[in-house]
Amino acid sequence: MKLLVIEDDESHAQFILTGLREAGHTADRAKDGMDGLFLATEEKYDVMIVDRMVPKLDGLAIIQALRASGNKTPVLILSSLAKVEERIKGLKAGGDDYLTKPFEFGELLARIEALVRRGNSEQSEQTTLTLDDLEMNLLTREVKRAGTAIDLQNKEFRLLEFLLRRPDQVVTRTMLLEGVWDFHFSPNTNLIDAQMSKLRQKVDKDFKKQLIHTVRGAGYKISAKQD
Amino acid sequence: MPSRIKKFFLSFSFRAGAVFFIALCTTLVGLRIQTYYRSLYISYADVRARIDAHASDIDQGISRYGAKYAEYLVHAILQDTSDKRLYLLFKDGKSLTGNLSAWPPEVDPKATWQDTFIAQPGGAPPLHLLVRITTYKHRRYVLLTGYNLERVDMLRNALLRVTISNVLLSLFMSFLISIIVVWMINRYLQGINRVAGRVMGGQLQTRVPVSGTGDQFDKLSANINSMLDWIVTLLGTVRDSTNAIAHDMRTPLSRHRLELRALADDATLPEKTREKIAAAMMRVDGIVEMFDDILSIARAESRSGAEMFAPFDIAETVSDVIEFYAALIEEKPLSLVSDLPAWPVKITGDKQLITQAIVNLLDNAVKYTQQKGHISVSLKELDGRIAITVADDGPGIPEQFLDKAKERFFRVDESRNTPGTGLGLSLANAVAGLHHGTLVLEDNHPGLRATLTLANEAVE
Ligand SMILES: Nc1ncnc2c1ncn2[C@@H]1O[C@H](COP(=O)(O)OP(=O)(O)OP(=O)(O)O)[C@@H](O)[C@H]1O
Ligand SMILES: [Mg+2]
Numbered sequence: 291m292k293l294l295v296i297e298d299d300e301s302h303a304q305f306i307l308t309g310l311r312e313a314g315h316t317a318d319r320a321k322d323g324m325d326g327l328f329l330a331t332e333e334k335y336d337v338m339i340v341d342r343m344v345p346k347l348d349g350l351a352i353i354q355a356l357r358a359s360g361n362k363t364p365v366l367i368l369s370s371l372a373k374v375e376e377r378i379k380g381l382k383a384g385g386d387d388y389l390t391k392p393f394e395f396g397e398l399l400a401r402i403e404a405l406v407r408r409g410n411s412e413q414s415e416q417t418t419l420t421l422d423d424l425e426m427n428l429l430t431r432e433v434k435r436a437g438t439a440i441d442l443q444n445k446e447f448r449l450l451e452f453l454l455r456r457p458d459q460v461v462t463r464t465m466l467l468e469g470v471w472d473f474h475f476s477p478n479t480n481l482i483d484a485q486m487s488k489l490r491q492k493v494d495k496d497f498k499k500q501l502i503h504t505v506r507g508a509g510y511k512i513s514a515k516q517d
Numbered sequence: 518m519p520s521r522i523k524k525f526f527l528s529f530s531f532r533a534g535a536v537f538f539i540a541l542c543t544t545l546v547g548l549r550i551q552t553y554y555r556s557l558y559i560s561y562a563d564v565r566a567r568i569d570a571h572a573s574d575i576d577q578g579i580s581r582y583g584a585k586y587a588e589y590l591v592h593a594i595l596q597d598t599s600d601k602r603l604y605l606l607f608k609d610g611k612s613l614t615g616n617l618s619a620w621p622p623e624v625d626p627k628a629t630w631q632d633t634f635i636a637q638p639g640g641a642p643p644l645h646l647l648v649r650i651t652t653y654k655h656r657r658y659v660l661l662t663g664y665n666l667e668r669v670d671m672l673r674n675a676l677l678r679v680t681i682s683n684v685l686l687s688l689f690m691s692f693l694i695s696i697i698v699v700w701m702i703n704r705y706l707q708g709i710n711r712v713a714g715r716v717m718g719g720q721l722q723t724r725v726p727v728s729g730t731g732d733q734f735d736k737l738s739a740n741i742n743s744m745l746d747w748i749v750t751l752l753g754t755v756r757d758s759t760n761a762i763a764h765d766m767r768t769p770l771s772r773h774r775l776e777l778r779a780l781a782d783d784a785t786l787p788e789k790t791r792e793k794i795a796a797a798m799m800r801v802d803g804i805v806e807m808f809d810d811i812l813s814i815a816r817a818e819s820r821s822g823a824e825m826f827a828p829f830d831i832a833e834t835v836s837d838v839i840e841f842y843a844a845l846i847e848e849k850p851l852s853l854v855s856d857l858p859a860w861p862v863k864i865t866g867d868k869q870l871i872t873q874a875i876v877n878l879l880d881n882a883v884k885y886t887q888q889k890g891h892i893s894v895s896l897k898e899l900d901g902r903i904a905i906t907v908a909d910d911g912p913g914i915p916e917q918f919l920d921k922a923k924e925r926f927f928r929v930d931e932s933r934n935t936p937g938t939g940l941g942l943s944l945a946n947a948v949a950g951l952h953h954g955t956l957v958l959e960d961n962h963p964g965l966r967a968t969l970t971l972a973n974e975a976v977e
Contacts, residue, residue: 299768305775343764370767371760372809374869375825392771392805395778445840471837475813475873476806478880484844 291336291406293317296326296352297368298344302391306339309395323347330356335363337402342369342380350383357384364405368393374474396508400460407459419454422514424493424501426454435493445470446489453502453512462509486510530699538695545687553680560672564647564664565630572651572662575606579653587658588614603635603646603663615661624648624661635663645670705734709741717820717953721749755819759812766808774801803938810940814925817870817947829868830861831903831971835896838875842883849888856895864903864973866952871971874948874956877941878907878967884935886911886964902954903973908966919958945969 293310295317297303303319310317318333320326322345330338330352342349353365367385369376377388386408387401419426423436431447433440442450448470453461463482467473486502494500503511525531571594578586591604591614605615612619620626621635629650634643646663653660708725715723724745725738777798781791839855846853864871882892886909897904914922914929921927923946928939945967946956953972958965 299772301772301775305779370764370771372763372767373760373812376760391767392774392801443840443843445837471841472868473841473872473876474869475809475876477841477873477876481841481845484848485841488844488847 291315292334293402294320294326294329294333294335294338296320296323296330296338296344296349297341298322299341302341302368305395306398309399313399321345323349323352327352327355330361330363331359337405338363338365339398339402340365340367340385342367342371342376350380350385353380353384364408366398366401366405368398377474394462394507396460396505397462397464400462400465400508403459404456404461404465407456419451421454421457421501421512422499424454426451435497438496440492442489442492445485446492449485449489450493453510456512458511458513458515460505460508460511465509530703533702534695534699537698538691541691541694542688545691546684549680549683549687553676556676557669557673560669561647564666564669565649568647568649568662568664572649572660575660576651576653579658584608584613584654584658587653587660591615591660602665603644603648603661605661607659607661609657613658617661620661624650624663626650626659632666709738712741712745716745716748721745721752752819755815759815763808763812767805770801770805774798777801807938807940810938810944811925813870813873814940814944814947817944817951820951825867825869826865827868828863828865831864831866831871831905832857832860832862832896834868834872835875835894835905838872838879839894841876842879845883846892849883851883851886851888851890851892853892853894855893858896858898862896862898862903864952864971866971867948870944870948870951874945874969875905875907877945878905878969881941881967882907882909882911882965884937885909885932890964898973901973902970904968904970906966906968908961908964910961910964913960913963913965914958916960919960922958923956942967 293315295303295306295310297306297319298321303321307317307319318329318335320329324346326340326344327347340349340352349367349369353367356363356365364386365384366387366389367380368389368391369380370391372390377390380388386405389398389401417427417429419428425434426447427433428451433442433447433450449466452466452469464476466482467477490500490502494502499514499516501512501514503513505511575587575590578590587606591606594602595604595616603615603617605617605620606613607620623633623635624631627650631648631650632646633648634645636643644663645666647666648661648663651660651662652658712723712725724742727738727742728735777794780786781794781798783791786794836855836857839853843853879892879894886892890909890911892907892909894908895906897906912931918927918929922929923942925943926939927943928937942956942958949956949969949971954970955968957968957970959968960966
């Protein structure tokens with residue numbers, strides 16, 4: 291895919307660009323807000339990565355200008371402003387996701403991919419989620435694997451639902467914390483791993499085919515494909 | 518109850534009202550009573566003057582024309598009976614003339630002025646008299662002049678009625694005026710209090726109305742307003758500077774971390790080195806987290822975070838946090854019992870901060886309690902406050918450090934080999950303060966019992 295990176299800090303920009311290229315994407319870079327807005331309106335991008343504090347034109351102003359002119363390109367805001375208020379401001383201005391510095395590249399990549407997929411498949415109101423022989427009924431809150439019922443706790447259910455809504459996508463621990471628990475601070479993230487291993491016990495333990503996979507250095511992924 | 522009554526009597530409103538009431542009352546009632554005595558005195562003096570006039574007439578008569586003249590004069594005066602005046606003239610102990618047959622036993626012949634009642638024949642009510650005894654010619658003649666005080670008594674009764682009703686009216690008016698004055702002062706103070714409450718609740722732009730009269734109350738209002746302006750400026754400074762610190766710290770730390778990440782991923786470096794680099798990277802994360810906590814504490818302590826307040830179900834939050842720790846609790850193993858209401862408990866507050874505070878308390882219990890220990894978590898609602906208690910039977914905190922443990926970076930020596938920065942309890946404490954509550958740490962015999970209390974006044 292094709293991305294636009296609006297970032298004034300040289301080392302951040304280089305790191306992101308290299309990473310994106312290694313992951314097989316192409317990316318343009320703008321050094322300031324004016325350039326960024328110009329590129330964003332001239333070219334067609336799949337995703338934009340926007341730093342909030344860039345010279346000449348503030349990151350949020352760029353997003354607001356784009357949204358006002360009907361540009362719907364998904365935007366990931368990358369910022370060193372970490373407060374929840376700032377995050378809300380960013381999303382209100384038209385950003386689709388918010389990531390704070392410092393970050394792991396895996397986190398950035400996972401979020402970009404999630405944004406693109408979200409844009410492609412405008413989620414219809416589903417009542418069941420299925421993957422291979424795993425089946426989740428959102429109305430009755432029943433979960434079955436190969437016809438056998440699996441008994442899940444409240445958050446385990448939400449965790450599995452979160453994964454099933456993003457099949458074959460990398461889901462990071464922070465994404466899980468925010469999406470499943472609504473925790474916007476960083477508690478002991480090992481706890482996510484503990485939760486996940488409990489969920490795996492219930493979903494995968496008695497079956498040959500493993501559905502929940504650990505992605506090294508990034509997070510987790512639910513997938514029917516075996517690697 | 519008695520303490521409430523006692524509080525009422527000690528209250529400023531009551532004392533100011535009472536002082537005002539007593540002052541007003543003394544003045545008004547005193548004035549009425551004075552008027553009463555003055556009027557009475559005047560009419561009494563009038564009677565005396567009349568008696569004196571008659572007595573001196575008779576005296577003059579006796580000295581000029583002889584005692585016989587006095588007899589006539591008394592006689593003549595007695596023709597006019599409307600006043601029920603009494604006269605009796607004695608000479609050498611014998612009655613000469615008058616409208617009394619004998620000396621009335623109630624009258625003392627030696628005293629000059631007497632206010633007395635004289636029995637009347639035939640069951641009539643006794644006469645109230647002012648009596649004067651006058652002697653002439655070396656005490657050979659004794660004249661008793663009695664003046665009926667019936668009119669004075671009537672006047673006194675009328676005056677008494679008027680005075681009593683006036684006194685009652687004065688009491689009532691004083692009471693009313695005192696209440697009105699106290700009410701006015703209270704209303705003014707309530708206005709100020711309301712503004713203070715709103716400001717503390719986060720509506721920083723609220724100000725006390727200034728009427729422009731320039732009196733002391735107005736000056737007070739103006740001063741309070743400029744204090745509020747100042748506080749708002751300071752809060753702005755805290756907010757701006759924490760934002761600036763966050764940005765200025767995070768950007769270089771993030772750059773640093775990127776470089777470490779690149780090295781850690783560099784396959785040409787030996788595995789050992791890369792492991793060390795990865796560890797250094799984790800420490801950078803630790804520093805960033807520590808900064809976040811310090812800034813959160815600073816903002817919560819400066820109460821500049823109220824714009825994030827929104828209603829949410831805190832019972833759900835507590836049970837989510839417990840579920841979040843469930844896997845770790847099972848793994849260690851520890852046992853946890855929770856006592857949470859089965860219904861939603863709404864509170865208005867900063868959900869993220871409150872969640873973080875609860876996480877910190879449970880994190881400590883899980884972290885410091887030894888294997889097979891017990892943890893209990895409860896949520897109680899008691900008149901407008903919500904109390905969340907996390908108790909464990911681990912090592913606890915020594916008595917002398919219970920207060921210190923809430924300070925930034927404080928860690929008990931024994932805990933130095935467990936990971937942590939000593940900011941968890943400080944944050945919980947600051948969050949409690951932001952929500953007009955407290956964090957209380959107690960000995961759980963054994964273990965620690967931490968109670969986070971949050972005010973829930975904003976709930977309808
Ligand atoms: N439940 C507990 N049992 C025993 N000691 C405790 C408990 N909770 C806190 N303490 C003591 O109080 C100290 C301060 O706790 P606090 O949560 O503020 O910091 P921390 O746990 O050391 O680090 P952090 O929470 O920032 O990771 C701890 O270091 C520990 O010595
Ligand atoms: Mg702690």
